Amino acid sequence: MTRTTPDQGTTAPLGATVPGYPRIGPNRELKRALESYWAGESGREELDAAARAERERTWRRLTALGLDTVPSNTFSLYDQVLDSAVLAGAVPPRFAALGLDALGTYLAMARGTSGAAPLEMTKWFDTNYHYLVPEIAPTTRFHLDPTKPVSEYREALALGITTRPVLIGPASLLLLAKPADDAPDGFRPFDRLDDLVAVYALLLTTLADEGVAWVQLDEPAYAADRTAEELAALGRVYERLGGLAERPAILVSAYFGDLGEALPVLASSPVEAIGLDLVAGSVPVAGDVPGLATKTVVAGVVDGRNVWRTDLDAALATLRALEPQAAAVAVGTSCSLLHVPYDLDAEASLDPRLKEWLAFADQKVAEVVALAAALRDGQLTPSFQEARTALSDRASAPEVIDDGVRSRLAGLTPEDARRTAFAERADVQRDRLGLPPLPTTTIGSFPQTGDIRRARAAYRAGRLDRAEYTTRMRAEIERVIRLQEKLGLDVLVHGEPERNDMVQYFAEHLNGFATTEHGWVQSYGSRCVRPPILYGDVSRPAPITVEWATYAQSLTDRPVKGMLTGPVTILAWSFVRDDQPLGDTARQVALAIRDETVDLEATGIGIVQVDEPALRELLPLRRVDRAAYLDWSVGAFRLATAGVADETQVHTHLCYSEFGDVVAAIDGLDADVTSIEAARSRMEIVPDVAASGFARGIGPGVYDIHSPRVPSADEVEALLRRALDAIPGDRLWVNPDCGLKTRTYEQVEPALTALVEAAWRVRPAAG
Numbered sequence: 152m153t154r155t156t157p158d159q160g161t162t163a164p165l166g167a168t169v170p171g172y173p174r175i176g177p178n179r180e181l182k183r184a185l186e187s188y189w190a191g192e193s194g195r196e197e198l199d200a201a202a203r204a205e206r207e208r209t210w211r212r213l214t215a216l217g218l219d220t221v222p223s224n225t226f227s228l229y230d231q232v233l234d235s236a237v238l239a240g241a242v243p244p245r246f247a248a249l250g251l252d253a254l255g256t257y258l259a260m261a262r263g264t265s266g267a268a269p270l271e272m273t274k275w276f277d278t279n280y281h282y283l284v285p286e287i288a289p290t291t292r293f294h295l296d297p298t299k300p301v302s303e304y305r306e307a308l309a310l311g312i313t314t315r316p317v318l319i320g321p322a323s324l325l326l327l328a329k330p331a332d333d334a335p336d337g338f339r340p341f342d343r344l345d346d347l348v349a350v351y352a353l354l355l356t357t358l359a360d361e362g363v364a365w366v367q368l369d370e371p372a373y374a375a376d377r378t379a380e381e382l383a384a385l386g387r388v389y390e391r392l393g394g395l396a397e398r399p400a401i402l403v404s405a406y407f408g409d410l411g412e413a414l415p416v417l418a419s420s421p422v423e424a425i426g427l428d429l430v431a432g433s434v435p436v437a438g439d440v441p442g443l444a445t446k447t448v449v450a451g452v453v454d455g456r457n458v459w460r461t462d463l464d465a466a467l468a469t470l471r472a473l474e475p476q477a478a479a480v481a482v483g484t485s486c487s488l489l490h491v492p493y494d495l496d497a498e499a500s501l502d503p504r505l506k507e508w509l510a511f512a513d514q515k516v517a518e519v520v521a522l523a524a525a526l527r528d529g530q531l532t533p534s535f536q537e538a539r540t541a542l543s544d545r546a547s548a549p550e551v552i553d554d555g556v557r558s559r560l561a562g563l564t565p566e567d568a569r570r571t572a573f574a575e576r577a578d579v580q581r582d583r584l585g586l587p588p589l590p591t592t593t594i595g596s597f598p599q600t601g602d603i604r605r606a607r608a609a610y611r612a613g614r615l616d617r618a619e620y621t622t623r624m625r626a627e628i629e630r631v632i633r634l635q636e637k638l639g640l641d642v643l644v645h646g647e648p649e650r651n652d653m654v655q656y657f658a659e660h661l662n663g664f665a666t667t668e669h670g671w672v673q674s675y676g677s678r679c680v681r682p683p684i685l686y687g688d689v690s691r692p693a694p695i696t697v698e699w700a701t702y703a704q705s706l707t708d709r710p711v712k713g714m715l716t717g718p719v720t721i722l723a724w725s726f727v728r729d730d731q732p733l734g735d736t737a738r739q740v741a742l743a744i745r746d747e748t749v750d751l752e753a754t755g756i757g758i759v760q761v762d763e764p765a766l767r768e769l770l771p772l773r774r775v776d777r778a779a780y781l782d783w784s785v786g787a788f789r790l791a792t793a794g795v796a797d798e799t800q801v802h803t804h805l806c807y808s809e810f811g812d813v814v815a816a817i818d819g820l821d822a823d824v825t826s827i828e829a830a831r832s833r834m835e836i837v838p839d840v841a842a843s844g845f846a847r848g849i850g851p852g853v854y855d856i857h858s859p860r861v862p863s864a865d866e867v868e869a870l871l872r873r874a875l876d877a878i879p880g881d882r883l884w885v886n887p888d889c890g891l892k893t894r895t896y897e898q899v900e901p902a903l904t905a906l907v908e909a910a911w912r913v914r915p916a917a918g
């Protein structure tokens with residue numbers, strides 16, 4: 152067995168590399184393998200084979216594209232944070248108690264079992280990827296299970312490919328974790344850092360024994376604001392790991408922003424290399440960062456999370472500016488390529504002109520390779536000229552500019568984003584709608600059944616004509632309306648059967664967007680999205696949802712809520728143009744949605760919901776940037792919703808639990824009713840919302856739709872009573888946490904029955 156000792160100067164350089172790569176499979180092979188395994192349609196062998204095939208494909212592909220060094224352990228069956236928690240032995244007792252094998256335990260942590268609720272899922276920084284939140288207690292017994300990184304390293308080696316294992320760094324792992332429920336008050340996972348670092352130390356020694364030359368430890372938590380204590384702790388971690396007698400060379404990577412004060416800490420530690428996001432952040436100056444001149448810097452100059460072709464000349468200039476600041480410069484993407492689709496070449500239907508402006512994961516890898524070659528020997532490959540041509544074409548393309556949209560935007564006044572005072576509107580709406588206290592409703596989508604998805608696939612493939620597709624969707628809407636009437640809900644929805652996704656659907660109907668056929672990006676576990684590409688000025692050529700909504704309303708006397716996606720969420724879940732401020736783009740999308748709200752109102756729809764589940768997600772990681780963001784994002788929502796009359800009730804829906812950061816902004820949205828996620832935290836946030844002075848309608852979720860579990864009426868009743876302690880009955884709405892599209896009717900029917908029953912029981916107390 153070879154042993155490596157870090158030796159600055161003789162360690163092989165990192166060259167052209169990437170911090171990570173997609174893993175769901177170019178045709179979502181892993182998604183299918185997982186879902187078929189869960190459904191009991193295939194066994195362990197098939198799942199293992201699919202996983203192994205995806206890893207092999209990735210290593211071969213990255214090598215063939217010309218990278219000098221290739222990462223491993225970027226594959227995950229479900230989530231990379233869960234992988235790192237398991238590697239460190241952080242398996243909460245409720246999962247250990249199930250007595251399952253390693254895979255069973257892992258999947259139980261990810262998805263839960265009847266006896267054990269899964270780990271919480273939350274957003275990965277400001278992306279649309281969701282990770283599983285490790286639970287740490289004072290009693291968590293950290294111990295090393297190096298199986299995954301070691302076996303993947305060997306697997307690649309057997310193919311003749313030497314890789315660099317990638318793991319979440321210990322400091323970020325704990326900063327991303329939460330205290331276990333039974334941990335004492337005041338306990339923080341970060342308090343356990345020394346214990347966890349001992350496990351990482353053992354891991355590095357184990358990897359050195361395997362012959363691993365480089366390891367990558369990701370510390371993205373340090374691209375956000377950190378306390379002095381957290382910064383000092385980072386220094387201690389890498390002093391300790393760097394001081395090991397036997398270890399691979401260490402690359403510490405951070406992304407999604409500047410390292411700020413964490414950079415000097417790392418630069419003065421004994422690690423060999425630091426990975427920087429130079430797309431979101433900027434080139435450091437060695438004079439300000441003692442120690443930087445002794446490090447290799449992996450310069451993330453190719454955007455890892457958007458799909459625009461790189462300006463190679465500008466990127467090369469950045470690399471050259473960095474060269475005098477560091478001992479060596481390697482070239483990479485700004486973050487893992489997990490957040491972009493695999494391959495632009497798979498898109499046969501994209502407009503060829505637009506296609507020239509784009510780069511997906513494989514094209515980005517090629518850009519990294521071209522930049523590394525240019526930096527090394529000054530030779531510019533033809534891709535430099537191609538990039539220049541594409542960029543200048545994009546800058547002057549008439550498709551990107553719409554003078555009508557521009558002049559409409561220029562003509563806006565503050566009045567356009569302002570409604571009458573809330574209290575006045577509320578009276579008018581109460582008279583019009585005549586709803587009981589604690590009105591019951593849902594968030595919009597009903598289960599997307601196999602039949603619906605197959606009908607849509609057939610329609611797209613031309614096997615089903617438009618009329619037949621419409622007939623089937625209308626039949627589904629009628630079914631959903633009748634079901635809601637039977638269940639006794641007060642405010643109905645049409646169920647969104649016609650939507651493939653709440654963002655892609657709108658993008659398909661707006662000017663300025665392109666959509667992909669195969670551009671799948673993992674959102675969580677086996678669930679994927681195809682983010683649309685917002686490339687030009689946005690406008691709405693024709694009404695989008697009006698026919699579906701009015702059809703639904705024609706079937707019933709109860710109010711049907713119109714259902715739209717808000718401008719901030721449309722932006723957040725698309726690949727957005729980088730040639731103008733986000734706020735300008737948001738206002739364009741807002742005007743398109745505003746047109747839709749006005750048309751819905753004109754056809755008699757009395758309640759319109761404009762979903763903004765991504766409002767919190769885009770909140771900048773650094774506090775200094777937040778006020779400016781909230782200004783344009785809240786402004787865009789108001790512009791989208793202020794075109795309707797007083798008697799039209801505007802709802803919004805936000806699904807996340809970290810409410811505190813944005814509660815003032817939510818008031819600023821000026822919606823009449825806001826539904827939020829609250830079931831999993833058992834209404835924890837409700838008192839905070841009330842204490843903040845929030846005085847509008849609010850629907851804290853009483854049914855956790857992320858779990859297959861069906862709540863009982865008693866349970867929902869208890870949640871409602873708790874909410875009623877803080878919120879008066881005339882402002883409290885009763886609804887699930889989020890849409891029902893990922894659930895089945897077998898779960899949804901009894902859950903909504905319980906929800907309505909509980910509302911009836913609590914109403915007398917609400918006066």
Ligand SMILES: Nc1nc2c(c(=O)[nH]1)N[C@@H](CNc1ccc(C(=O)N[C@@H](CCC(=O)N[C@@H](CCC(=O)N[C@@H](CCC(=O)O)C(=O)O)C(=O)O)C(=O)O)cc1)CN2
Nearest residue numbers: 279604605607608651652653654674677678679680724893
């Ligand atoms: N964009 C977005 N981001 C979001 C959310 C969201 O709803 N949208 N919700 C939050 C949680 N994230 C989620 C992300 C994805 C899904 C989800 O359900 N995705 C579906 C795909 C949805 C979709 O695009 N469906 C298409 C295509 C479906 C499909 O796979 N069709 C088959 C054929 C049909 C079949 O035989 O089933 C195929 O193409 O092979 C459609 O319905 O038309 C999945 O991965 O399975 C849910 C939540 C946060 N972020």
Ligand code: MET
Nearest residue numbers: 594595596762764890891
């Ligand atoms: C992720 S928020 C989802 C809101 C949407 N109206 C739905 O019910 O699916």
Ligand SMILES: [Zn+2]
Nearest residue numbers: 764806889890
């Ligand atoms: Zn939601």
